[in-house]
Amino acid sequence: MQIRNWDDYQNNYQKSVEDPEKFWGEIADQFIWKKPYKKVLDWDFETPSIKWFEGGSLNITENCLDRHVKTHPNKKAIIWEPNDPNDDGLTWTYQELYNEVCSFANVLKKHGVVKGDRVCLYMPMVPQLAVAVLACARIGAVHSVVFAGFSAQSLADRIDDAKCKLIVTTDGAFRGQKEIPIKGIVDEAVSKCDCVEKIIVFKRTEQYVSMTAQRDVWWHEEMENASTDCPAEEMESEDMLFILYTSGSTGKPKGVVHTCGGYMVYSHYSFTNVFQYEADDIYWCTADIGWITGHSYIVYGPLLAGATTLMFEGIPTWPDAGRFWAICDKYKVNQFYTAPTAIRSLMSKGLEPVARYSLNSLKVIGSVGEPINEEAWRWYNTYIGKNKCPIVDTWWQTETGGIMISPIPNVTDIRPTYATYPLPGIQPILLDKDGNEIKENNVEGLLCIKFPWPSIVRTLYGDHERLKQTYFSTFKGYYFTGDGAKRDTQGRYRIIGRVDDVINVSGHRMGTAEVENAINEHPWVVESAVVGYPHDIKGQGIYAYIIPDRHIESEQAFIDEVNETVRKEIGPIAKPDIIQVVSGLPKTRSGKIMRRILRKIASGDISTLGDTSTLLNPDIVEEIIEKSPMIKK
Ligand code: PRX
Numbered sequence: 280m281q282i283r284n285w286d287d288y289q290n291n292y293q294k295s296v297e298d299p300e301k302f303w304g305e306i307a308d309q310f311i312w313k314k315p316y317k318k319v320l321d322w323d324f325e326t327p328s329i330k331w332f333e334g335g336s337l338n339i340t341e342n343c344l345d346r347h348v349k350t351h352p353n354k355k356a357i358i359w360e361p362n363d364p365n366d367d368g369l370t371w372t373y374q375e376l377y378n379e380v381c382s383f384a385n386v387l388k389k390h391g392v393v394k395g396d397r398v399c400l401y402m403p404m405v406p407q408l409a410v411a412v413l414a415c416a417r418i419g420a421v422h423s424v425v426f427a428g429f430s431a432q433s434l435a436d437r438i439d440d441a442k443c444k445l446i447v448t449t450d451g452a453f454r455g456q457k458e459i460p461i462k463g464i465v466d467e468a469v470s471k472c473d474c475v476e477k478i479i480v481f482k483r484t485e486q487y488v489s490m491t492a493q494r495d496v497w498w499h500e501e502m503e504n505a506s507t508d509c510p511a512e513e514m515e516s517e518d519m520l521f522i523l524y525t526s527g528s529t530g531k532p533k534g535v536v537h538t539c540g541g542y543m544v545y546s547h548y549s550f551t552n553v554f555q556y557e558a559d560d561i562y563w564c565t566a567d568i569g570w571i572t573g574h575s576y577i578v579y580g581p582l583l584a585g586a587t588t589l590m591f592e593g594i595p596t597w598p599d600a601g602r603f604w605a606i607c608d609k610y611k612v613n614q615f616y617t618a619p620t621a622i623r624s625l626m627s628k629g630l631e632p633v634a635r636y637s638l639n640s641l642k643v644i645g646s647v648g649e650p651i652n653e654e655a656w657r658w659y660n661t662y663i664g665k666n667k668c669p670i671v672d673t674w675w676q677t678e679t680g681g682i683m684i685s686p687i688p689n690v691t692d693i694r695p696t697y698a699t700y701p702l703p704g705i706q707p708i709l710l711d712k713d714g715n716e717i718k719e720n721n722v723e724g725l726l727c728i729k730f731p732w733p734s735i736v737r738t739l740y741g742d743h744e745r746l747k748q749t750y751f752s753t754f755k756g757y758y759f760t761g762d763g764a765k766r767d768t769q770g771r772y773r774i775i776g777r778v779d780d781v782i783n784v785s786g787h788r789m790g791t792a793e794v795e796n797a798i799n800e801h802p803w804v805v806e807s808a809v810v811g812y813p814h815d816i817k818g819q820g821i822y823a824y825i826i827p828d829r830h831i832e833s834e835q836a837f838i839d840e841v842n843e844t845v846r847k848e849i850g851p852i853a854k855p856d857i858i859q860v861v862s863g864l865p866k867t868r869s870g871k872i873m874r875r876i877l878r879k880i881a882s883g884d885i886s887t888l889g890d891t892s893t894l895l896n897p898d899i900v901e902e903i904i905e906k907s908p909m910i911k912k
Pocket of ligand 1: 674
């Protein structure tokens with residue numbers, strides 16, 4: 280169902296609120312179901328228990344592949360652009376992708392993977408990652424993709440939490456000029472887990488890797504004789520499709536669970552509407568499949584729509600800062616979807632790398648992952664969209680599975696830096712801190728959703744109670760997003776950012792507690808406190824205050840060591856941008872760290888620190904301000 284104009288939007292929105300079951304039922308009927316569903320929706324936000332399309336059974340890959348193979352087998356499904364522009368890329372038609380997926384599904388089966396088993400995918404952006412995702416779905420195995428920038432320890436935690444019995448990985452990865460030893464990281468992770476029985480390794484870089492007999496096998500050898508015939512496993516609508524770990528406000532990442540039927544319906548519906556995809560368009564999302572954006576808008580959404588989706592292995596700044604634009608021109612990309620941090624980083628390189636390219640194939644450009652600041656929005660609009668491409672500033676979360684609030688190009692209006700209106704089917708509301716609904720416009724509040732949508736998170740793997748506590752207990756009867764938002768006089772939303780102890784670094788969610796736990800692994804650290812602060816490129820940077828247990832001779836050497844500890848515990852993305860060694864942290868009399876004060880200092884603003892005299896240790900504030908690199912003296 281594609282919404283084409285404003286009346287259409289309004290009618291659909293109204294229908295979706297008045298009769299959600301009819302609204303979603305009609306959309307769901309456009310898919311192939313092995314068995315029709317009996318009930319569109321059954322829900323309560325108390326337990327919470329949310330079930331979509333119960334009684335129905337399906338396989339998402341039949342909807343991504345088989346039905347398109349029937350109608351347009353030779354249409355390009357995936358275009359892959361390698362890290363090095365001088366290397367050969369790759370294109371798979373729907374027929375070819377189908378063959379790859381079925382073959383690899385048979386490989387998984389041969390190695391004992393059955394419906395319900397968890398399979399960890401730890402791979403860089405090679406097209407085989409998309410194949411592995413779909414192959415799992417084909418046989419009903421639950422994929423848990425772990426972003427290949429996470430450290431061995433983080434990977435081990437995720438493998439262990441989901442008890443994955445098989446891992447699919449690569450020998451190495453190319454990222455710009457770097458070559459990363461992926462298999463070595465997997466080996467280290469696996470040495471910390473008991474559950475892994477097999478590792479399948481795709482050869483990408485040809486670097487030497489050690490292969491453990493009986494346990495490790497090569498992708499290319501396994502695929503040689505694998506049959507392309509693999510019937511799609513029949514899945515109940517509410518069977519698990521995948522787990523994706525994301526950070527929360529406690530130290531332990533949460534395994535967000537999405538299920539087959541609802542996720543299929545919503546990822547397709549949101550993709551076609553937000554990008555206004557037309558049959559021959561080339562669509563490109565620059566995210567990594569290791570994040571939800573890659574799941575929903577590189578793999579599932581586009582393939583469900585029978586689209587051509589581009590996958591890029593490299594980074595925006597290599598060989599130079601024109602790489603994104605070179606790719607747009609090379610493949611005549613029509614829809615381009617990226618993150619504000621990438622826009623800001625490219626903006627800082629000046630206009631020369633942009634001016635070399637025409638970019639005239641672009642029709643819609645998008646932004647996701649964090650609030651986009653006005654300057655970046657205007658630059659994107661002027662130099663990339665050339666004032667003719669609607670910018671879709673899409674707000675959503677790992678837990679929502681798909682885009683929730685976003686302009687619909689040429690249908691709803693655009694306001695710079697605003698995600699604007701909810702898609703039909705989505706019912707956002709703003710609450711004040713006491714949980715009262717703010718009904719007027721031109722207000723600010725806590726963003727909640729009051730009615731389920733098909734791709735809402737169903738549970739946190741192994742911890743349903745945490746799901747309830749995190750999202751459904753702060754405000755009874757509502758899904759709480761953890762974000763604050765404004766609503767303008769026209770009812771359009773602008774997302775301000777997180778209101779919990781989660782920071783958003785370059786569009787990646789990071790729990791402050793998680794980073795603190797990593798820092799505290801350094802043997803000299805007594806205590807640490809991590810806060811976010813405004814960062815020109817990353818949106819938010821990580822600022823860590825650390826108390827060591829001894830006199831530090833060389834602060835820089837200590838800081839380097841702490842950084843290395845964080846890299847090992849989580850990965851390079853979690854390394855603090857600023858580390859300040861302190862002798863104490865401001866605390867309340869009950870011993871709680873006053874993060875508000877630390878956040879103010881980190882943002883360089885000490886004009887509104889408030890009354891610090893009631894602190895347990897008021898003098899420490901002066902000391903911290905004195906030594907903070909953010910405070911101009
Ligand atoms: O704070 C919001 C921010 O990213 C958070 C979700 O992060 P994650 O689950 O990693 O998913 C990122 C990709 C969907 C949200 O709670 N966020 C996401 N999109 C936007 C945004 N903030 C402002 N504007 C957006 N368009």
